[in-house]
Amino acid sequence: MANDIFILGGHQTDFARNWAREGHEIMDMFRETLVKGMEAAKLDASEIDAAHVGNFTAELFCNQGHLGGFFAEAVPGLSGIPAGRHEAACASSSIATLAATAEIEAGRYDIVAVLGIEMMRNVPGDQAALYIGGPAMWSGHECQDVKYPWPHMFARLGDEYERRYGLKHEHLMGIAEINFANARRNPNAQTRTWKFTDQSFTADDDANPVIDGRIRRQDCGQVSDGAAVVFLASKKGAEAYCKKRGLSLDSLPRIRGWGHTVAPISFDAKLREGQQSNAPYIFPHVRRAIEGAFARAGIAGPEGLDAIETHDCFTTTEYMAIDHFGITKPGESWRAVEDGTIAMGGRLPINPSGGLIGLGHPVGATGVRMLLDASKQVAGTAGDYQVEGARTVATLNIGGSATTTVSFIVGR
Amino acid sequence: MANDIFILGGHQTDFARNWAREGHEIMDMFRETLVKGMEAAKLDASEIDAAHVGNFTAELFCNQGHLGGFFAEAVPGLSGIPAGRHEAACASSSIATLAATAEIEAGRYDIVAVLGIEMMRNVPGDQAALYIGGPAMWSGHECQDVKYPWPHMFARLGDEYERRYGLKHEHLMGIAEINFANARRNPNAQTRTWKFTDQSFTADDDANPVIDGRIRRQDCGQVSDGAAVVFLASKKGAEAYCKKRGLSLDSLPRIRGWGHTVAPISFDAKLREGQQSNAPYIFPHVRRAIEGAFARAGIAGPEGLDAIETHDCFTTTEYMAIDHFGITKPGESWRAVEDGTIAMGGRLPINPSGGLIGLGHPVGATGVRMLLDASKQVAGTAGDYQVEGARTVATLNIGGSATTTVSFIVGR
Numbered sequence: 001m002a003n004d005i006f007i008l009g010g011h012q013t014d015f016a017r018n019w020a021r022e023g024h025e026i027m028d029m030f031r032e033t034l035v036k037g038m039e040a041a042k043l044d045a046s047e048i049d050a051a052h053v054g055n056f057t058a059e060l061f062c063n064q065g066h067l068g069g070f071f072a073e074a075v076p077g078l079s080g081i082p083a084g085r086h087e088a089a090c091a092s093s094s095i096a097t098l099a100a101t102a103e104i105e106a107g108r109y110d111i112v113a114v115l116g117i118e119m120m121r122n123v124p125g126d127q128a129a130l131y132i133g134g135p136a137m138w139s140g141h142e143c144q145d146v147k148y149p150w151p152h153m154f155a156r157l158g159d160e161y162e163r164r165y166g167l168k169h170e171h172l173m174g175i176a177e178i179n180f181a182n183a184r185r186n187p188n189a190q191t192r193t194w195k196f197t198d199q200s201f202t203a204d205d206d207a208n209p210v211i212d213g214r215i216r217r218q219d220c221g222q223v224s225d226g227a228a229v230v231f232l233a234s235k236k237g238a239e240a241y242c243k244k245r246g247l248s249l250d251s252l253p254r255i256r257g258w259g260h261t262v263a264p265i266s267f268d269a270k271l272r273e274g275q276q277s278n279a280p281y282i283f284p285h286v287r288r289a290i291e292g293a294f295a296r297a298g299i300a301g302p303e304g305l306d307a308i309e310t311h312d313c314f315t316t317t318e319y320m321a322i323d324h325f326g327i328t329k330p331g332e333s334w335r336a337v338e339d340g341t342i343a344m345g346g347r348l349p350i351n352p353s354g355g356l357i358g359l360g361h362p363v364g365a366t367g368v369r370m371l372l373d374a375s376k377q378v379a380g381t382a383g384d385y386q387v388e389g390a391r392t393v394a395t396l397n398i399g400g401s402a403t404t405t406v407s408f409i410v411g412r
Numbered sequence: 413m414a415n416d417i418f419i420l421g422g423h424q425t426d427f428a429r430n431w432a433r434e435g436h437e438i439m440d441m442f443r444e445t446l447v448k449g450m451e452a453a454k455l456d457a458s459e460i461d462a463a464h465v466g467n468f469t470a471e472l473f474c475n476q477g478h479l480g481g482f483f484a485e486a487v488p489g490l491s492g493i494p495a496g497r498h499e500a501a502c503a504s505s506s507i508a509t510l511a512a513t514a515e516i517e518a519g520r521y522d523i524v525a526v527l528g529i530e531m532m533r534n535v536p537g538d539q540a541a542l543y544i545g546g547p548a549m550w551s552g553h554e555c556q557d558v559k560y561p562w563p564h565m566f567a568r569l570g571d572e573y574e575r576r577y578g579l580k581h582e583h584l585m586g587i588a589e590i591n592f593a594n595a596r597r598n599p600n601a602q603t604r605t606w607k608f609t610d611q612s613f614t615a616d617d618d619a620n621p622v623i624d625g626r627i628r629r630q631d632c633g634q635v636s637d638g639a640a641v642v643f644l645a646s647k648k649g650a651e652a653y654c655k656k657r658g659l660s661l662d663s664l665p666r667i668r669g670w671g672h673t674v675a676p677i678s679f680d681a682k683l684r685e686g687q688q689s690n691a692p693y694i695f696p697h698v699r700r701a702i703e704g705a706f707a708r709a710g711i712a713g714p715e716g717l718d719a720i721e722t723h724d725c726f727t728t729t730e731y732m733a734i735d736h737f738g739i740t741k742p743g744e745s746w747r748a749v750e751d752g753t754i755a756m757g758g759r760l761p762i763n764p765s766g767g768l769i770g771l772g773h774p775v776g777a778t779g780v781r782m783l784l785d786a787s788k789q790v791a792g793t794a795g796d797y798q799v800e801g802a803r804t805v806a807t808l809n810i811g812g813s814a815t816t817t818v819s820f821i822v823g824r
Contacts, residue, residue, distance in 0.1 A: 025552070135476055262492070
């Protein structure tokens with residue numbers, strides 16, 4: 001499209017790291033990510049015009065907000081550049097990306113940093129569940145007296161599929177197995193060395209205990225520490241960048257399209273909207289966000305994609321993504337699991353990175369991490385988890401109980 | 413300028429209200445502000461293309477994040493429209509405004525809501541001091557073992573003026589008196605009915621006790637509940653809006669320019685930058701943000717302004733704003749207090765609204781509130797606190813210890 005945004009490069013941390021155990025603070029993670037990202041993209045501080053950070057809730061985990069002020073603290077050469085922090089729960093850094101791309105399209109800046117970050121393993125697991133449980137949903141109005149609010153919410157998403165179309169747990173487990181398998185090939189994946197048995201992906205209550213409703217342990221995304229950064233550029237900025245480095249503009253990945261919709265924060269309101277609409281989709285607004293990205297990228301449907309990095313905070317989320325992307329008819333996502341479509345080597349691999357289940361899910365980092373992985377895929381630099389010949393990759397990042405939905409199409 | 417952004421209208425809450433004491437939650441404040449704003453601007457939900465919310469830390473005060481999902485929950489007709497939440501401590505809703513204006517300039521949307529909100533009086537004062545104390549500064553690295561972190565930080569700003577230029581407390585008290593006096597004319601001001609004695613603005617330790625260093629009670633902005641919303645439009649959006657309502661485009665206030673700089677989060681790093689630069693300003697980056705706004709608006713200096721709505725979280729902040737705006741030579745802000753320049757009826761009234769000291773300071777609402785007040789002034793609808801004949805008004809919104817600085821120029 002006319003307003004292509006170029007991706008100059010970036011960096012993500014190893015999501016297996018526990019930064020607090022290493023004696024590090026959130027600033028250390030922020031600084032290392034930014035510095036390594038600038039090295040990877042071969043960017044000097046003087047070339048960066050503005051910066052954005054996506055973060056869900058460092059306030060609760062680290063008693064820290066105002067992360068826009070971290071850029072110049074971490075890299076003094078960035079002092080003075082405009083910066084801001086953006087939040088939409090698990091879609092926080094996609095919102096940061098949208099703000100950055102809008103500024104570039106408006107002609108304000110030519111090269112902009114977008115960093116996503118979350119530190120979550122510095123508190124006990126039950127505390128972490130509380131911190132992420134309340135603020136991303138309608139606090140005090142949903143999941144009252146529920147021990148694990150998010151597994152509960154996304155179990156209910158499965159219940160809605162069951163009610164409308166039928167849903168077998170073996171298909172959810174198929175999604176989990178693919179994500180964990182892909183993660184083994186990703187050197188940054190939190191679960192890359194985890195051991196599973198034949199029982200791990202069954203309804204065995206010891207090997208795969210119930211967390212809430214139909215959600216068992218292996219249905220869940222991980223609680224992770226991590227950060228990722230990408231550097232985005234206008235055409236003018238990308239041309240200057242390439243000229244200086246003897247690169248061809250065609251070699252750069254670019255954001256070709258995006259879609260963004262936001263539904264009411266409460267899960268019940270969203271379910272009602274789906275039920276009352278004539279659409280066959282559980283979440284019509286998620287479908288509209290994907291359609292928006294397709295339309296802006298000039299893509300007719302999933303046949304124009306070579307891979308997808310999707311939200312899979314739970315297996316039910318990815319199950320929803322499959323039919324909402326149009327890979328199967330609504331309610332028939334199971335077919336794409338059964339026939340191998342979404343596995344590595346299949347027609348349309350989903351989460352070659354391992355996704356939130358296999359790679360990990362530092363909440364505020366996930367949107368940028370997806371964008372970085374999509375750019376690696378189309379640049380052919382994804383290493384052991386490369387989808388061969390990938391030219392066009394979509395992301396789908398979801399905040400809360402599918403409240404905020406953002407999809408990007410990355411191509412080359 | 414070519415990219416003028418039009419302000420269609422808006423609403424602010426009465427900052428004297430204590431919403432928790434009224435039995436209300438943050439959603440109630442959000443909904444009432446949005447609905448009354450839409451009524452004031454005569455906008456139907458179907459006309460609003462996107463929405464942004466600025467909020468500092470509902471996570472800590474209300475266990476609530478993801479406020480982008482509140483728009484469609486509050487007004488079902490907004491379901492599906494893109495939305496996001498933005499944060500930069502006390503400058504949060506200015507960051508939301510910048511994201512909204514970038515989207516409009518990029519041609520993404522024609523009419524965008526920007527809402528700022530903070531609920532702070534639902535917890536005891538000491539708890540509130542803790543909640544706003546840590547996250548907006550470099551948590552764990554600044555103001556350790558300080559009971560009131562922000563008064564401490566802004567007392568140090570006064571210390572730097574004292575060291576470089578000399579500073580008398582009577583001039584800070586002059587600033588406080590003007591703000592409290594202006595607030596008496598503002599029907600939304602938190603302090604509009606407060607009683608003061610002749611001793612209140614002296615160094616009397618009973619009537620005006622020391623909070624930290626040179627900061628006494630009357631030097632402080634208020635802890636407030638409140639929200640404000642404005643509706644921004646592209647030229648195309650504003651023209652359609654005016655045509656439908658029989659209005660003239662010339663009658664609409666507009667954002668003519670903006671400036672935005674972000675310094676390192678730590679106060680020491682910022683002070684050092686000022687000391688090591690050749691600039692005579694304590695905070696060169698604050699000056700640059702103001703210069704950026706002037707340049708974009710095509711204004712040479714403060715002589716092009718009729719009024720200013722500035723950050724005055726403490727009197728020292730406003731003292732800094734006076735010389736950084738160029739109203740006096742650097743270090744001579746006291747002259748503008750002494751000679752009546754900044755009082756109502758003076759050459760360049762500052763904070764006709766009463767500012768953060770007199771009107772109140774619901775942190776995340778302040779940036780949008782300033783913009784709304786600036787638009788009222790240039791539209792001639794500010795009622796009892798109208799600056800006669802105002803055509804051009806600047807805002808200056810500051811997050812943290814002057815980490816994030818945003819200035820807008822509003823004109824007609």
